[in-house]
Amino acid sequence: MVAQGSCLCGQIEYQVELIPEKTFNCHCSFCRKAHGAAFVTLTLAKGDTLNIKKGKEILKEHKNDLGGFRAFCSVCGTRLMNYAPDKSMYLAIALSTVDTPVNFCPGAHANIESKASWHEPYEGIPAFQGIPEGALD
């Protein structure tokens, strides 16, 4: 589905085609730290459809040791998306930044082995160590 998203201060707006069936809660320590949250819900998206409609100049990137990027608004700090140097290989959208109403839910908990000790993932969907098989294909 094509979705519109934005950051908290509204100075960044984007449009992207999401892949709803590739939605999961990531409990890895990097996401938890980067988002300042118990976990983050990510939806994979088609990298070549990403259109930063507004605020491209204030969208900053943090590059990790593996060469991936975490993009955020340098004005309000909202964490918007993660991607590989080639976005068509990997683009994950922080679903909380999507403004278009969504009618789908996360299908799994991922990286459960590094979840916060003070957080118990909710039941009803499977929990995986690492990323579930096929989730990123």
Ligand SMILES: [Zn+2]
């Ligand atoms: Zn912002």
Ligand SMILES: [Zn+2]
């Ligand atoms: Zn993660």
